[in-house]
Amino acid sequence: MQHRTLGGQGLEVSAIGYGTMGLTMAYGPGDEQQGLAAMGRAHELGVTHYDTAELYGMGTGSNEKLLGRAVKGFRDEVVIATKFGFDFSTGRFTGALDSRPATIRAVADNSLRYLGVDHIDVFYQHRVDPDVPIEDVAGTVKELIEAGKVRYFGLSEAGERTIRKAHAVQPVSVLQSEYSLFERDVERLFPVLEELGIGFVAYSPLGRGFITGTAKPAGQYDASDMRNGDPRWQPGNFEKNVQAVERLGALAAFKSATVSQVALAWLLTRGEHIVSIPGSRSPGRVEENIGAADLDLTEADLAVIDEILPRGGFGARYAQGQVPTWD
Numbered sequence: 001m002q003h004r005t006l007g008g009q010g011l012e013v014s015a016i017g018y019g020t021m022g023l024t025m026a027y028g029p030g031d032e033q034q035g036l037a038a039m040g041r042a043h044e045l046g047v048t049h050y051d052t053a054e055l056y057g058m059g060t061g062s063n064e065k066l067l068g069r070a071v072k073g074f075r076d077e078v079v080i081a082t083k084f085g086f087d088f089s090t091g092r093f094t095g096a097l098d099s100r101p102a103t104i105r106a107v108a109d110n111s112l113r114y115l116g117v118d119h120i121d122v123f124y125q126h127r128v129d130p131d132v133p134i135e136d137v138a139g140t141v142k143e144l145i146e147a148g149k150v151r152y153f154g155l156s157e158a159g160e161r162t163i164r165k166a167h168a169v170q171p172v173s174v175l176q177s178e179y180s181l182f183e184r185d186v187e188r189l190f191p192v193l194e195e196l197g198i199g200f201v202a203y204s205p206l207g208r209g210f211i212t213g214t215a216k217p218a219g220q221y222d223a224s225d226m227r228n229g230d231p232r233w234q235p236g237n238f239e240k241n242v243q244a245v246e247r248l249g250a251l252a253a254f255k256s257a258t259v260s261q262v263a264l265a266w267l268l269t270r271g272e273h274i275v276s277i278p279g280s281r282s283p284g285r286v287e288e289n290i291g292a293a294d295l296d297l298t299e300a301d302l303a304v305i306d307e308i309l310p311r312g313g314f315g316a317r318y319a320q321g322q323v324p325t326w327d
């Protein structure tokens with residue numbers, strides 16, 4: 001497995017990581033044993049980067065606890081990233097943000113306890129909170145780093161102004177945002193990341209599972225699966241996206257690879273500062289996805305991909321009103 005350095009503070013991770021979100025939310029009910037097996041398989045195959053969040057356990061810690069159990073035997077070999085920034089003070093998720101310093105400190109202590117670790121490797125602000133100056137957020141994470149509770153600072157779905165202001169207080173090692181063959185808006189921030197020496201983590205790198213050839217029409221997923229309401233799955237967009245994935249599938253077959261491997265290998269060609277964190281509950285699919293790190297895409301392959309999806313997929317990445325606005 002190839003490794004990449006993210007940012008200027010020494011953070012090093014495997015080129016393909018593992019995202020735990022789908023184990024407890026977003027894609028219908030999960031299976032704990034299967035999740036543990038998937039995370040263990042990732043480690044066996046060289047993954048050293050695991051991504052979770054307070055949000056993925058809806059404030060209960062369920063996702064972080066599961067990850068903590070999975071990495072118990074090899075915690076020192078891996079980088080654990082988690083995130084703060086939502087308000088769970090009512091005991092449930094309302095979508096409200098909360099990056100007040102006292103909340104950040106409390107979330108850090110909870111995450112340490114849930115994960116069963118003595119430090120968090122990467123601590124991200126999950127969403128920019130317009131009610132809390134980013135300097136205060138960065139200053140709070142800086143204190144956590146000085147206290148030894150956190151190693152590196154990350155931002156998720158932040159824009160240029162926020163990144164610059166945060167970086168001036170506490171160097172940002174990594175930005176995490178959605179990035180895939182279906183979602184390319186974030187490329188406009190890459191020059192800023194390069195200028196400031198910040199790494200990039202691509203989330204939902206398989207377009208929430210669409211760029212794998214397994215997408216079903218909206219309505220055919222479990223009722224709790226967010227893809228039922230995802231614009232890319234709605235009639236009009238769905239058929240066009242399926243067609244694009246079928247064309248990618250033809251290229252993948254020609255390369256003796258799979259569509260998901262082409263999608264993940266493509267991301268790795270987009271810059272030395274880029275890694276991805278695909279999620280899967282299946283050990284077999286984890287293995288498939290990790291195979292992308294060994295797939296070479298030629299200039300000719302990249303030209304074919306560009307011709308199939310020159311600007312991303314069809315349909316917005318979140319339902320109306322939910323697409324994060326970058327400041």
Ligand SMILES: NC(=O)c1ccc[n+]([C@@H]2O[C@H](COP(=O)([O-])OP(=O)(O)OC[C@H]3O[C@@H](n4cnc5c(N)ncnc54)[C@H](OP(=O)(O)O)[C@@H]3O)[C@@H](O)[C@H]2O)c1
Nearest residue numbers: 019020021203204205206207208209212278279280281285
């Ligand atoms: N910062 C943020 O705001 C944010 C937002 C979203 C996600 N994330 C992070 O990014 C990670 C990954 O994102 P994601 O889970 O949304 O999307 P993703 O990795 O693009 O796709 C996950 C979906 O693809 C399916 N899948 C994975 N590999 C497959 C394969 N080889 N063949 C067929 N299907 C496959 C999975 O199903 P199975 O489980 O059934 O295999 C799952 O439904 C998350 O776990 C989370 O850590 C961060």
